[in-house]
Amino acid sequence: MSDQRVYNFSAGPSMLPLSALERAGSEITNYHGSGMSVMEMSHRSKVFMKIFEETQDKLRRLMNVPEGYQILLLQTGASGQFSMIPLNLISKTGKEDYAVTGNFSNLAYKEAQKYGQINLAVSSADRDHCYIPRQEQIKLDPEASYFYYCSNNTVYGTEWDYVPETGNVPLVCDMSSDILSMPVDVSKYGILYAGAQKNMAPSGLTVVIIRKDLAGHELPYTPLMMNYQTMIDKDSMYNTPPCWCIYMLGLTLDWINEQGGLEGMEKLKWQRANMLYDTLDNSRLFQCHAEKGSRSGMNVTFRTGSEELDAKFVQEATAAGFVNLKGHRKVGGMRASIYNAMPVEGVEKLCDFIRAFDQNN
Template structure:
């Protein structure tokens, strides 16, 4: 029996994708072997990785002036690779601090240059996206950095900072492909796969070509974007099976009707939950309304014991992984692309029932 899995990541995958993978698990098409057993340099595998990139380019309308890389080390390694590869001019970068994940990027950047925090919402448990003025950005900075969707706090940049000629680097781990985005606005986009894209093990990096090769060759080979770009993510063995799964997820997204349809469904799902939270007398959402995420929705009752009772009772009903991140407590429903609308409806029905029982 499958449950409704509200995990923040690794997270729910489309059932159709799991079933397709299952049907090809032992023997992929006419190759006579599992994708896991294939040489990454085989013809069959080349088609898989090239097809995966082509689908991503189609879904996100990635211009030809950007490279797509499939890397390892999680989104966390990008916290290091970005400054290592980009902090090579003025050795300064501007950051907007919106939580744990941007803080980790700031901490790493400090090892390579000056990480300037333009604005932060730390004092209010990162419950909103802090405001900033255009003039605050350093025109000489090597890049401006944001974490666009904040998985733990359920906030999202609804407007991207206008950084002029300074490249914008964005961690899209928990919102990539959730709604239409203009890749041209970014210098680098990166995302760990384990939320909206597939299983853990692969990190997607979309990088504007002119940002490759800004660092000299003395940095570790594996940490240089140039190495991976020059070898089409095949400098060493890529995470072959994770990339194959990513390809199946992207195929599923295209079959759904592409990004417009997915965005519409995501907005519908999120509003079912937000509308209820806004009227409930027991539960309330913790993120500022104007900065609400479509993907991660944290909420509380205001009583920790009741929160724990709710999570326990929900789990018994097959609504699992609703416990909030350990740093904020309460509950969090992650409703990525693969979460069906019925899952959100089932959650809200259960919340209503719980509310009636605790009037």
């Protein structure tokens, strides 16, 4: 880790692999002899098209994306998908199932209500989203056009440890905060998507992986830019795509491959997370928000029970070089976001800090 860099526990945008940043830095004014920065290139130029195709290809291989699926590299933001999904998918039956297990699935659920009959298939709001419901708690409508869930709840710090079984109803998943942290079987999903700014690239890019037969059934008033079929037909280039972010994604994917791919990421994920949960569970002062069995490997939410002590913790941690640990206002306390690019050493040092704070307070 270079000298002045801090351990950044931000929920997003968040740490990127140092090697990716350094490579981008070394190429920033003159990319591969082109005489210009990737930021300055036409998205239709040969040199950028190569970056674009190679990045798509790297992602396809890393995630083992099957035939019949398209990888879209869009500008919508993950929140844009809250609208794009119902606009494109609901026409089949006019009904949709939503699992609300946190802040962002709740926002998606509310947005979808504009477009049809939305069934709340399951919710964890009864206990402040501290757990992930089990399969048998989900009330599925076999006539739903799709079932929607969010695999990792960034704000509350819970993560689905299974893929819900929905029969013939297509599965739609927001993987914004745990994509590329483990292997996933893409063939189980109709659509999976993620904002880039946690595990992939700078903000401004949204990756959507869609089973192509689901597109082309949009509601008649669907905005052109929100039509999956438009973006499939134009290979994400109906308009200018987020070129710089796509380039950065390519560099992050190279780094992931060097770390042993998604199996490597999954090992590191639980190495970091288990170390942190063990430290918190063995402390006198700290309690975790998420219930055991539902805990996220990416966002660890915890508190002391005293707002004053929480504030003191955040302040002292910041001074010691552990930044962005303040929890989301909906949960309070602290949140350590430990995405792919967080070095294991960063979590080891945070654990030392937690143990010392626990003893001294």
